[in-house]
Amino acid sequence: xxxETATFAAGCFWGVEAAFRELKGxxxxxxxxxxxxxxxxxxxxVCSGNTGHAEACEVKFDNxxxxxxxxxxxxxxxxxxxxxxxxxxxxxxxxxxxxFFHSPEQEEKTxxxxxxxxxxxxxxxxxxTQVVLAQTFWAAEDYHQNYCAKTGRGFCHM
Numbered sequence: 811x812x813x814e815t816a817t818f819a820a821g822c823f824w825g826v827e828a829a830f831r832e833l834k835g836x837x838x839x840x841x842x843x844x845x846x847x848x849x850x851x852x853x854x855x856v857c858s859g860n861t862g863h864a865e866a867c868e869v870k871f872d873n874x875x876x877x878x879x880x881x882x883x884x885x886x887x888x889x890x891x892x893x894x895x896x897x898x899x900x901x902x903x904x905x906x907x908x909x910f911f912h913s914p915e916q917e918e919k920t921x922x923x924x925x926x927x928x929x930x931x932x933x934x935x936x937x938x939t940q941v942v943l944a945q946t947f948w949a950a951e952d953y954h955q956n957y958c959a960k961t962g963r964g965f966c967h968m
């Protein structure tokens with residue numbers, strides 16, 4: 811088993827986490843905050859929009875079972891990457907679309923996948939997804955972890 815890490819932001823992190831957890835080869839998925847300037851942010855602070863963080867999902871995956879490219883395919887399908895700083899009813903930079911890459915290979919694959927998606931004309935317009943180097947990932951509070959499974963709630967905006 812070769813475990814790798816990938817980090818995605820695609821709106822409300824509850825549904826993103828639930829969607830990734832359904833994929834064979836995903837070993838773990840944790841919701842949290844990344845991409846901002848405040849250390850140890852909490853949910854209320856991130857929701858204010860003042861920390862610069864995105865609600866994100868850190869995915870641990872077995873690359874012998876599922877590839878990063880397959881995770882990207884799932885990511886593009888689970889949200890609308892053409893919406894700037896929002897997904898569905900969730901509005902603000904904390905709900906932005908982003909891939910926080912952990913290696914030059916992930917960066918390259920993300921940019922190639924994004925170009926392929928745009929060139930396919932299957933999007934409603936230009937893709938707004940940020941492709942940025944992974945920063946510190948701050949796990950969200952316990953009550954946010956595996957929220958959809960704990961509450962029986964659906965997939966948010968998806």
